[in-house]
Amino acid sequence: MTKLSLEDIEFIKILANSDASILQQGMNDATRLRLERQVGVILREYYHENTMDTQTHWNEIFLKAGISEDDGKSAIACARRLGIDIS
Numbered sequence: 001m002t003k004l005s006l007e008d009i010e011f012i013k014i015l016a017n018s019d020a021s022i023l024q025q026g027m028n029d030a031t032r033l034r035l036e037r038q039v040g041v042i043l044r045e046y047y048h049e050n051t052m053d054t055q056t057h058w059n060e061i062f063l064k065a066g067i068s069e070d071d072g073k074s075a076i077a078c079a080r081r082l083g084i085d086i087s
Contacts, residue, residue, distance in 0.1 A: 002057070003061070008042060012072070012075045015074070016071035016072070016075040035079065035084055039079070040085070042058065043079055045058055046058035046072055050072075
């Protein structure tokens with residue numbers, strides 16, 4: 001089973017609990033690249049599991065990492081506001 005790194009967990013929690021406009025102002029190219037290539041992929045797979053029943057096990061992984069369903073939804077919404085394609 002895939003595991004989340006501590007950095008991924010923190011990144012998702014920051015997205016879940018932050019205002020996208022504030023994050024946008026402080027985001028550098030390296031952060032945006034990580035969001036698009038790593039965290040965005042995780043959130044996309046999590047979204048697909050919840051909407052298309054893809055059985056990627058991200059729900060279980062998120063819960064073990066202390067990321068609630070509401071946190072996951074909030075992180076997806078914030079990532080979308082930052083211009084990351086989740087669907």
